[in-house]
Each structure stands twice: as C-alpha cells, then as structure tokens.
Amino acid sequence: MIRYLSMRSLKNGLMTLLMVAATLAVLTPLVIIFLHILKMGASSINLDFFTQIPKPTGETGGGMANGLMGSAIMIAMASCIGLPVGVLGAVYLTEYGGTRMSTVIRFSADVLAGIPSIITGMVAYTLLVVPMKNFSALAGAVSLALIMIPIVLRTTEEQLKMVPGTLREASLALGVPLWRTTLKVTLASARTGIVTGVLLAIARIAGETAPLLFTALGNQFWSRKLTEPMAAIPLQIFNFAISPYDDWHRLAWAGALVLVVIMFTLSLAARYFGRQSQAR
C-alpha cells in the first residue's frame, strides 16, 4: 500500500516537474528575444532615428522618421474607417440584435478576424491599387481597417452587453428616445471598455506588415500625398532585416525596439482602462 502510494506521488512529482519545465521552455525564447531587442535596439537608437530618413546604402546613420510618420498617418486613417464601422456595428448587434441577420454579421466578423492579414492586402490591392494605378497610403489604411473592424466590433459588443438593462430602462422611462439613450447612456457607460478594445486594435495594426506589402509598399523618402507609396515602421524593419547591410540591421533593431515600446505602452494603457471599467 505504502509503496503503491509512493509510486503515485513520485509520478505526481515527475509530472509537476515536467509542467514546470514546459513553462520554462516557453518563457526562455521570450526572455532571449526581449533581451536581444533591448540590447541591440538600445545600442542603435539615437536622436537621428526620430528625425532622419534612411540613408542610402553605404552611408552610416539615418533614421526612420518617415516610417514613424507613415505608420501614424495610416493608423489614424484606418481608425477613421474602422472605428465607426466597429462601434456602430456592435451597437446594432446589442441594441437591435437577436435577428437572424445579427447572427450572420457576428459570424462574418469572426470569419474576417481569422483571415490571414496578407489576404486583406491582396484584396485592397485589386480594389484600390489596380484601379488607381499606384501603390498608396490610402490602400494601406483600408487594408489595416479591414483587420481592425472585427476586433473593435467584438470587444465593443462585449462591453455593451455588460451595461445593465435597468440603466437603459431608467433612461427610456424618462422619455428619452432609444437612440439618445444608446448614445448618451449605453455607449457612455461602456466608454472605458470600448477605449480598451480600440487601443488593443491599434496595437495590433501598428505591427502589421503583410497587408502593407502591396498597398502602401514603403518609401525611402517622405510621402507628400496619400495617393503615393508611404513608409511604415514594420515595412522598414522587414526590408532592412532582409538586406545584407549591418547599418540597416541596426536601424531594424532600433525600429523593433520602438515598435515594442509603442505596443507595450498601448497594452498597458488598455489594461489600465480595462481595470477601470471592471471597477465600475
């Protein structure tokens, strides 16, 4: 009996050890990647990175100012398209939902979220780049918006669902029309949660590269128009990483560090807002 039990507890200990080992194996690459980005990024980053555009091959120095600018512009444009569709679409699903149509829409959003991002790039290419005969920031923004919409829709829907029905009823009982109730009461009380979802969506598209390959294309210089090819940080990291030049590799590491810092700031902010919405 005792021997039997000790065999069992031995097995228990062994399996526990294995699970700890699995966790360590998962965390090791994370730590290694982080340390590399920190080390290589910190040694490559300087003021020029934020103020200069990339130098031609062979010259040292240069920065990714045009990429930072391009990313910011395209994220802003994508948000202008993606946020209204996502948020108002979610309002339809929660406030007027329950129909067969809303099930279909919810399903489409899930499907859209699962499509590889490179495919949204291909579609934006055939619908915008080919007719306009030019790679453009506009096409890049549209393909980013396509990625953003399902994320914003589903997180907003979750938040709206959590608004208590009594709150809506109280407003309606005061004679406020449903549409005003939705705007001033329902959306307003889900505000912080929605902001969390939006921040996470922005963090996601800030690092997207594949959909920009055939839409924004990238640009070694400043773009003057939205109908021209435009640089973006992830695109520059990709192009510099696969180049054979050490100097461009350094820029790529610096870009990676900046991108990671931006994403962590966004997700920390999202966490902060998320906690606030939970506390209420």
Add this chain to the structure above:
Amino acid sequence: MKRKSRFGRFTHGDTVFRWITFLFAASILLILLLMTMEMVKESLPSLQLFGWDFVTSSEWDAVQEQFGSLPFLYGSVVSSILAILLATPLSVGTALFITDIAPSKVGSIVAALVELLAAIPSVIYGLWGILVMTPWLQQTVQPFLIDKFGFLPLFQGAPYGVSMMAAVFILMIMIIPIITSITKEVLLAVPVAQKEAAYALGATRWEMLRMALLPYARSGILGAVILGLGRAIGETMAVTMVIGNTPQISLSLLAPAYTMPSVIANEFAETTSKLHASALMEIGLILLFVTLLINVMARLLIWSVTRGSAGGKA
C-alpha cells in the same frame, strides 16, 4: 397628424439611428462577400487554365507561365503541423502550470508574460529569426544534427540556416502564446466540483489533472490547437524571413522551403503577367478557404466547452 416630442419635431430618430447602425453592421458582411468574390474573380484565369494541375504540379515558373503550387502547399502544411506538434505539449503544460500548479501570483505573472509574447508583431519575430536564430542554427545546431543524425533523411544536406527547421521553430514560438492562453481559458471553465470530486476520491494532483480536468477540457484544447494551426498556416512575415523561399519539396528539415503566404508576399507586388497574378490569387483563395474551415471548426470546439461553464460554476 404629427406627433410632437420634447426633443423637437423630429420623431423618426429611432428609425434613422437603427438604419445607420444596421448599415455599418451589414457592411461587414458585404466586405466579406466582396473579398471572396474579388478573389474568385481574379483567380478565374488560373483556375480555368490549370484546373487540378494547379495543386498537383510542382513546377512554378513565371517566365514559362507554368504555375503549380504543390511546393507551397507542402511547405505550409509541413511547417504548420510540425510547429503544432512541438507547441501543443509545451502550451498545455504551461496552461496547467498557470491554472493548477503555480501559486496564483506566479501563475498570473507567467500568464501576463505569455500575453506579451502574443502581442509582439510577426515582423519582429522574423527580425530575431533571421539575425539571431538562423545564424545559430547554421553554426551550431545543424552541423551537430548532420554529424550525429546525418544518416536520417530528415537531416541531410548542407547547413544553410534558413530552412524548414527555422520556420518550424519560429512558428512554434509564435503560436505557443495563442494555444496557451485559450487552453488556460478552457481549463478555468471546467467546474470546480469536477476537481474536488477527484481529490475527494484520494487522487494526487496529477491524477486529478489527467482524470478529471483534461478529459473535460479535451475538445476545448483541441479547438485551441486548431486555432493555432490556423494562425500558423496564415503566418506570413516571420516565415518568409527564415524559410529560405525555395520552391522545392524536400524531406530534409535542413533544406530551404516555401509556403503559400510567403510566395504571395514575395511575388505579388511584382507580377510579370496577368496569369502570374492570377495564380498567386488562387493560392490566396486556397489559403482563405483553408483558414476559414479551420477557424469555424475551432470556434465550434471551444464553444462546446466554455458555453456550458456558466451553469457548471454553481
């Protein structure tokens, strides 16, 4: 007779607002239909010309206008499946560690770190992969494998660094966070009574996990794994940067290969002919349908576990 309300003469606000939100919601369905139609339309020339040869031929030649996508299908399937095989035990182990083994503080720190890993963009994994991991594979790991296991067909050829093996490793690192965090959710949805019953019968912790927790969560974990597979198949940037981009079918893990998203990423912006673009579009279409199928399957499996959890907690 017109009704009047406190908010002015305009009483159709609700109708208008309802229609506005409906239009925005419906646009998502329209986008999806438009995307699919556009992809089918653009792939028609290639679909009609090559038929089934497109997926059985391995000749990919833009100059001769011969397009067979077998090497890309092979590369995508092999790299994703191997990555899943490596990632699944590690992910499930980590998820169990987070939910049942670690003290709750340690568990939540590990969970947060895993979430961070999931937030890193693909291109940064690729950057690390091409500048750090592939040189290490080329100089240390692959020569060792050739030396010790070179008699196996899996480890034959020269150490290039960029290879199927590199793609498998980078994919594994990238899908572990996804599988881990969904598995964690699924495990947390298992009713506590289920665990307590096992403990009450005198089970050790491992016996509880194996006999009470894992069987209950099995279909949800399978869903998580399939979702990870979907991510792996659609993964573009990191794989493109480390796989070597050579359209060949080789049994050796050391040989460079190619995947469906990679060939699109590399060639679509600079197609040489209409047919070339159409062939790439058809690869995109295949990718679209495969990921669609995988996602629907995974969602259904995950729902089957987490949906019942609300009742189980009581």
